[in-house]
Amino acid sequence: MKTIPIIAVAAILAIAIAGLGPAGTANAAHVVATVTTPGVLEVGQPSQIQVTLLSANRPVADTVVTVYTDASFGGVTGEVEIGTMTTNGDGIALFEYEPRHDSAHELRMEYIAPGDTEPSITGAAISVAGASQLHQSTSGIQVPGLNVWFIIAIIGSVWTLLFSVGWRVFAIARAGADAKTLIAPERA
Amino acid sequence: MEAVADWRERLEQTVLAPVIDTSRWYYLWVAFLLAVLGWGLYAYSVQLRDGLIVTGMRDRISWGLYITTFVFFIGISHAGTLISAILRVSQAGWRTPVTRMAEFITAVSLAVGAMFVIIDLGRPDRLLNVIIYGRWQSPIVWDVVAITTYLTASLMYLFLPMIPDLALFRDRLPGKVPRWKLWIYRILSVGWVGSNAQRRSLASAIGLLMILIIPIAVSVHTVVSWIFAMTLREPWNSTIFGAFFVAGAIFSGIAVLILLMAVLRKIYHLEEYITEKHFVYLGYLLAAMAAIMIYANLSEFITVGYKLEGEGEFHFRQLFLGQFAGFYWYYFVGGLVLPIVLVLLPWTRNIRGVVVASILVAVAMWVERFFIVVAGLRVPLMPYEPASYTPTWVEWSVMSGGFALFALLITLFVKVFPIISVWEVVEDHENAEISPGPERLAPEEAAAPAGGG
Amino acid sequence: MSEIGQESTEERHPDASGLNRRQFLKYLGFGAMGVAPLPILPSILSKTVGQDVVRSDGAPAEAPNGRVRQWTMVIDLRYCDGCQSQGTPPQCTRACIEGRFVPEPQEWIQIYEGELPGGGTQFMPTPCMHCQNAPCVNVCPVAATFHTPEGTVLIDQDRCIGCRICMAACPYDRRFFNWGTPPVPPESRLADYSPEHQSPMRKGTVVKCDFCPEMARAGTLPFCVQACPNNAIYYGDLEEDIATNGDAIVSASQLLSQNQAYRLKEDLKTKPRVYYIAGHGEAVGRDAFTEGREPTEWPWIERVKGAREWKR
Numbered sequence: 001m002k003t004i005p006i007i008a009v010a011a012i013l014a015i016a017i018a019g020l021g022p023a024g025t026a027n028a029a030h031v032v033a034t035v036t037t038p039g040v041l042e043v044g045q046p047s048q049i050q051v052t053l054l055s056a057n058r059p060v061a062d063t064v065v066t067v068y069t070d071a072s073f074g075g076v077t078g079e080v081e082i083g084t085m086t087t088n089g090d091g092i093a094l095f096e097y098e099p100r101h102d103s104a105h106e107l108r109m110e111y112i113a114p115g116d117t118e119p120s121i122t123g124a125a126i127s128v129a130g131a132s133q134l135h136q137s138t139s140g141i142q143v144p145g146l147n148v149w150f151i152i153a154i155i156g157s158v159w160t161l162l163f164s165v166g167w168r169v170f171a172i173a174r175a176g177a178d179a180k181t182l183i184a185p186e187r188a
Numbered sequence: 189m190e191a192v193a194d195w196r197e198r199l200e201q202t203v204l205a206p207v208i209d210t211s212r213w214y215y216l217w218v219a220f221l222l223a224v225l226g227w228g229l230y231a232y233s234v235q236l237r238d239g240l241i242v243t244g245m246r247d248r249i250s251w252g253l254y255i256t257t258f259v260f261f262i263g264i265s266h267a268g269t270l271i272s273a274i275l276r277v278s279q280a281g282w283r284t285p286v287t288r289m290a291e292f293i294t295a296v297s298l299a300v301g302a303m304f305v306i307i308d309l310g311r312p313d314r315l316l317n318v319i320i321y322g323r324w325q326s327p328i329v330w331d332v333v334a335i336t337t338y339l340t341a342s343l344m345y346l347f348l349p350m351i352p353d354l355a356l357f358r359d360r361l362p363g364k365v366p367r368w369k370l371w372i373y374r375i376l377s378v379g380w381v382g383s384n385a386q387r388r389s390l391a392s393a394i395g396l397l398m399i400l401i402i403p404i405a406v407s408v409h410t411v412v413s414w415i416f417a418m419t420l421r422e423p424w425n426s427t428i429f430g431a432f433f434v435a436g437a438i439f440s441g442i443a444v445l446i447l448l449m450a451v452l453r454k455i456y457h458l459e460e461y462i463t464e465k466h467f468v469y470l471g472y473l474l475a476a477m478a479a480i481m482i483y484a485n486l487s488e489f490i491t492v493g494y495k496l497e498g499e500g501e502f503h504f505r506q507l508f509l510g511q512f513a514g515f516y517w518y519y520f521v522g523g524l525v526l527p528i529v530l531v532l533l534p535w536t537r538n539i540r541g542v543v544v545a546s547i548l549v550a551v552a553m554w555v556e557r558f559f560i561v562v563a564g565l566r567v568p569l570m571p572y573e574p575a576s577y578t579p580t581w582v583e584w585s586v587m588s589g590g591f592a593l594f595a596l597l598i599t600l601f602v603k604v605f606p607i608i609s610v611w612e613v614v615e616d617h618e619n620a621e622i623s624p625g626p627e628r629l630a631p632e633e634a635a636a637p638a639g640g641g
Numbered sequence: 642m643s644e645i646g647q648e649s650t651e652e653r654h655p656d657a658s659g660l661n662r663r664q665f666l667k668y669l670g671f672g673a674m675g676v677a678p679l680p681i682l683p684s685i686l687s688k689t690v691g692q693d694v695v696r697s698d699g700a701p702a703e704a705p706n707g708r709v710r711q712w713t714m715v716i717d718l719r720y721c722d723g724c725q726s727q728g729t730p731p732q733c734t735r736a737c738i739e740g741r742f743v744p745e746p747q748e749w750i751q752i753y754e755g756e757l758p759g760g761g762t763q764f765m766p767t768p769c770m771h772c773q774n775a776p777c778v779n780v781c782p783v784a785a786t787f788h789t790p791e792g793t794v795l796i797d798q799d800r801c802i803g804c805r806i807c808m809a810a811c812p813y814d815r816r817f818f819n820w821g822t823p824p825v826p827p828e829s830r831l832a833d834y835s836p837e838h839q840s841p842m843r844k845g846t847v848v849k850c851d852f853c854p855e856m857a858r859a860g861t862l863p864f865c866v867q868a869c870p871n872n873a874i875y876y877g878d879l880e881e882d883i884a885t886n887g888d889a890i891v892s893a894s895q896l897l898s899q900n901q902a903y904r905l906k907e908d909l910k911t912k913p914r915v916y917y918i919a920g921h922g923e924a925v926g927r928d929a930f931t932e933g934r935e936p937t938e939w940p941w942i943e944r945v946k947g948a949r950e951w952k953r
Contacts, residue, residue, distance in 0.1 A: 074862045074876060076885040082892045100882040135711040135880050137792035139778045141325050148324045155333060161400050162341055165348070168393035169378055172351065175386045176379025238949075239844045240803070241821030247746075247953050250805045250818060310803020310818065310845030314783075317802050321783040328782035328806055419810040420776055420909050569814040570767065571755040575953075 030055045031113040033122040042130040046098045049124070051109055052091050059091025065111040067095055079108070099128040196614055199461070200356065203606045206456050207357065208364050210603065221596040228589015231582045232307060240310055242582045248575035249565045253583040254308035257590055259557040260440065261301030262335070262412050263433070264550075267441030268294025268342055269405035270473075272349075273398040281620075282469055284612040285461040289452060290445050291346040292607075296597040297444075298339045300590055305331075307586060327415045334404070334411045341401050347376070348393050352611040355380035369604060409437040416564065422499035423564040426492075432484045439477035440553035446470050446546040448598065450539065452607055461608055464539050468531075471542035474549060475531040478524045485520065499567045506566065506574075512559045519559070523552020701790040702858040711792045711879040712852050712914065714866075715896055716766055717886075719920030720873035722927035723752050723764035723934035727870055730935040733766050736868030737850070738939060742840045744823035745939045745950040749815075749850035750865045752934060761929025763921035766874065768865065769794065769815045769850035770905060770913030777807035777816065786847070792879075792914055793852045795836040801846040808847060812909055816849045824948035826941045852914075862887055871925045879914075 036050040049067070053060035064086050068079045085093040097107075104127040110119040235242050245252045271290035275283035306312050322329045354377035362370060380386060413433035416424040426432075446467060453462045492500050507516050527545035530536045536544075568574050702710040724731045731752045743749055750768040757763055772778075775794050777786050785800035786807055808816045823842040832840040837855045839848050853863035857876065861867070866876045866887055877884025877893045884893040896902070902916040921929045 071881075071883055071890055073878065073881070073883045073890055074857065074866075074885045074887070075860055076887060076890045078890040080883065080890050080892050081895060083895065098882075100880070131707055133708050133880070135792065137711065137773060137788055137790055139773065139775055139788040139794075141779055151324055155337070158337060158400070158404065161396065162337070162344065165344060165393045165397045165400070168389045169348070169351075171389040172380060172386045172393075173378040175383055175389060176381050178383075178385075239821040240818070241949060241951050243820075246820065246951065247808065247817050248814065250808045305804075308804070310805070310820075310847075311801065311843075314800070314802045317783040317785075317800055321785075321800060323782060323784050326780050326782035326806070328780070328804055332782075415806065416809070418780060419806075420812040420911075421809065565809065569812055571753045571765075572814070 031060055031120065033109070033111070033120070035107075035109065035122060035124040037107075037124050037126050041097070041099045041126055041128045043099055043102050043128055043132060044130070044134045046096050049095045049097050049107070051085070051087070051093045051095070051111075051122070053087050053093070053111065053113070054091055055113070059087070059089065060114060061087055061089050061091060063087045063093075063111050063113065065093045065095070065109050067097070068108045068110065069105055082107075099126070100134070102128045102131050104128075192617070195617065199608075199610060199613060200360065202456070202458065202461070203353070203608050203610050204357070204360060204364075206602050206607060207361065207369070207604065214599075214603075218596065218599060221592045221599065224592035225589050225596060228586050228592060231585030231589065235307075235582050235586065236312070242580060244578045244580045244583060246575065246577075248568075248572075249562055249577040251308070251561050251565060252577055253558070253579045253587050254304050256554065256558045256561050257587050258301050258304035258308065259412055259433075259561070260554045261297045261304065261590070261594070262409060263437035263440045263553060263557070264444040265294045265297040265301065265338070265342070265441065266405055266409065266434075266437040267297075267445040268292075268345070269401055270438050270441055271445060271470075272345065273401045273405070276394075276398045277402070281616050282466060284616050285458070285608050286445065286449055286466055286470075287349065287612065288346075288605075288607055288609045289448050290441075291342065291349075292598055292601050292605075293441070293445055293448060294342045295339070295346050296594055296601070298335065298342060299597070300594045302335050302339070303593075304590060307590075327411065327418050330411045331415060334408045338401075338404050338408045341397065341404050345394075345397050345401055348390065348397060349609055349612065350605060351377055351380050351390060352382065353606040353609060355382070356610055357606060372604065406434055409434045416560070421564055421569075422567055423503045423560075426488060428484060428488050432481075432488065435477060435480045435484055436553060436556065439474070439481055440550060442470055442474045442477060443546040443549035443553065446474070446542055447550060450543045450546075452602065456602075456607065458608065461613065467539045467542040468537055471531040471537065471545065474542070474545060475528045478528045478549070482520075482524050485524070499569075502574075503563065503567050507559065507563055511566075511576075512563045515555045515559045519552045519556045522548050523556065702854065708880050709790045710857070710881070712771070712854065712857060713792075713877050713879045713884065713893060714768065714771075714852070714915045715875040715877065715884055715893065715902060715918065716915065717873045717875065717900070717918040717920065717924075718763055718765065718922070719918060719924040720871040720922065721752075721764045721766055721869075721920070722871070722922030722925050722931075723754065724870065725922070725927060725931060725934060726925060728935070730937045731764075731766070732868040732870055733865035733874060734937050735940075736864040738937070740864035741838065741851075741853075742825045742829035742842065743939075744817075744819060744825050744842060744848075744948075745941075746953040747817040747848070748937055749817070749848075754932065754934065757921060757929060761921060762932050763919075763929070764934065765917070766865070767813065767815065767905075768915060769852070770813050770911065770915045771852055773912035773914065774910060776810040776812065776909075776911060780806045780810045782806070789854070791854060793854055795851055795854075796839070796847055796849060797836045798839060798843040798846040798848065799834065801843075803845040803847070805847065812906055812911065813913075816847050818847050819844050820951050821949045822945065822947045824939070824941065824944045824950050826943055827945050830945060 032054045034052040034054070036052070038047045041047050051065050053063055053065075064084055066084045067082050069082055071078065071080045082097065083095055085095040087093040104125065106123055106125055108121060108123045110121055112119050243252065243254075268291040271283055272287040276287070306315060309315065318329065318332055322332070324330075354373050358370065358373035358377045361373065410430035410433065413429040417426060417429035419425060449462055449466065449470075453459060489504070493504060496504070506512050527549050530541045530545040530548075533541075535541075562577050566574050566577070702712075729735075733750050734748050734752060737743060737750050738748070741749065750766055753765045753767055754762045755765050771793050773792060775786075775788065778788055778794060781787075782804060783800055783802055785798075785802070786794060786796045788794055803818070805818060808818060819842060822844050825840070825842050829840045829842065832838065834841055835855070837851055838853075839851055842848065856863060862876050862885070866874045869886070872886040872888045875884040875886045875891065875893075875896065877891075879893055882893050884891050884896060896918075897916055900918040902918050904913045904916055921927060923929075
């Protein structure tokens, strides 16, 4: 586990906002967000991402943190909300993240610090390894023990028996030919 | 022994007669059948040209008369199996005069039935795809395999016991029939002279086949039912379907066999060999199968009806009260209950009564196939108005053509091949002469001394 | 077996006299019997070919990292008012018809008006569910309908024999048959046939919604998604866990789990790839008791020769 302390972008943003916005948002400047991620994530492997919110070294509890990432699909590019989490009494929010595409990407977290009306933003860069296929499309009936060989065996034995019956027709014909040559010579 | 020789001569004459003499009525009948068949072919050509749009089938009710008729014909093909194989295995002596007819029905109805699947295809030109790309998981492929196996087995089963009779024809008919017929008899009788070695081979071949053909026949109709039962539709997706279809198949098979017996007996004067006893015995079988059908119906409907969930309610409503009520109650009362009554009541337990029962059953079983297919498809799967299905003239014509073909093939068969298994009847007769156990007395045996003396 | 029969035939034929002649005929008969077991060949063949023949035109769509896309659709019924507010026939159906040259009575994505258990109705756009345990794929005798690696179910009209068992098997009523020459505009005949877009349409075969895989691969959204005025239909990739309705981009799993998404007839275990979010158009101001929608129209001015419409 490697800890990436984030000198909160949020703080800067919040200050900027505070400069423009009404007073009372100033509190946000005191909230320090720390994001902890595992160093290497793997596609399809859930990993815990931890966000700690501290205000003057005291935990900020019951704050909802929303996590976003950038994505592009079907001609649409934008931010995807991938989950929300709430800080506990220690100011810690745990987010179970299951990355689905391997690349270095940016996670962005938004939260509204107590007393704020505007969201504060923090973030973390993560890199995801691995490219195993998670979904396999299968089809067809799968009954254990019932397969094509079983069916071939049944059909094969039935047809073998049928042929053995058919073969007896030749036995009859041969016997007939023998009998005829014994009784009367075959016509020329 | 003089009487026996006499009796045998008369039997052979009776069997040879249809092949030698042909009445005007026969030609008229064939002409009529050909006309119907031709009309059916014309209708089918219309369907080939324009596509299945000329039928009444549409997306929601996508199977209709063709599949109904297919199931019906595959069903009656069980006549041969039941009569010849099951009764042969159980050594029921009275079966011998009727086995040949039952086997005719089997072979012909299988061929005609299989034809109806092809008629139902949207792209009959790609039929061979089933062989080239066949997937073993598909019930249709099971059907193709099972029906082909059954057709082959039943053709062999028709052919094997016919060998001695064909030899008889080969020996008795020269000069009386056209050369091509003699040629057929010479080839098909495979040099039969009745030597001991030949008899042994024949006996072992028939012995093996009669055991083998029973599971094949059961599998065929089970697999036909699985075409329906393997889908997720409420009225079809039922475990009883296989057994139900097999029972229904044997049931309708007996009915059609009785009808054919009645017709051939009348036309070719087989009264001496096919007696009232045969009709009554088969009538008993018919009644027993009807009882099984009633039981299967109750068993299925009560388990579904008790819960009455989902699409079940809609299905029951349309079946018992709504659109299909007429069909259903005819089937249940006319096709299952009434035949039992006809067979069991002493004053209708005769040829006429059994034949009437058989007509009721044959029609009822076609009707049953119809409402299984159409009512099953009619149950809505999504929120839409239930569809309706009205067969068009094309479907009726093609179906009539199929029935005409069935009748035609049997009619032609009768003119070429022996309609009664002479050697088996004779064997039976001889056995009876040696040890006439009264309880095993077949009707013809009882009749023979009187006729011969 | 048949080869043996034929060989012997040629061998025996030159000196066809009495006994040999009979033998010749015997062998001929045996040869004919050898043809009879042909139908057991498919089971052997299919084993060698693989039990589920997977064919589509292009290579499967891949995410940038090489994994195969797994197309999915999420339909947010809260936003679907059956285009009542537009006063038009459903736009998804219209766009699908125009984009895919859908023959006259077929609605590959159809708006069903379902009754709500508590009264009122909801509109349910219903495309093919692209089941992962697809009953239609299971029953197809010739593998004309097949699964792609992308998780879609396609139909090869060049292989379909028109037996319609898939239509009997589909529990969602989402398969359509070209009963006659399909009434489609002549320009649809210009396309190169592919199971992925199904044009030119063939008579006597089954067709259905194909999930527009070739468009998705090229980075555009299916016609129905593009056309929905309320952006109620999301199209996405389960593999990358991403979906879009053409406006917003969302995490597919978030969208599904946060909104209690469900699939139709879940109890059948067909595992559809189309999910629904319960609603009756309330998010776009529809009252559950405002019933009815404009009927779908087919815009073709000109149709291919010999085409006839039929009723569904």
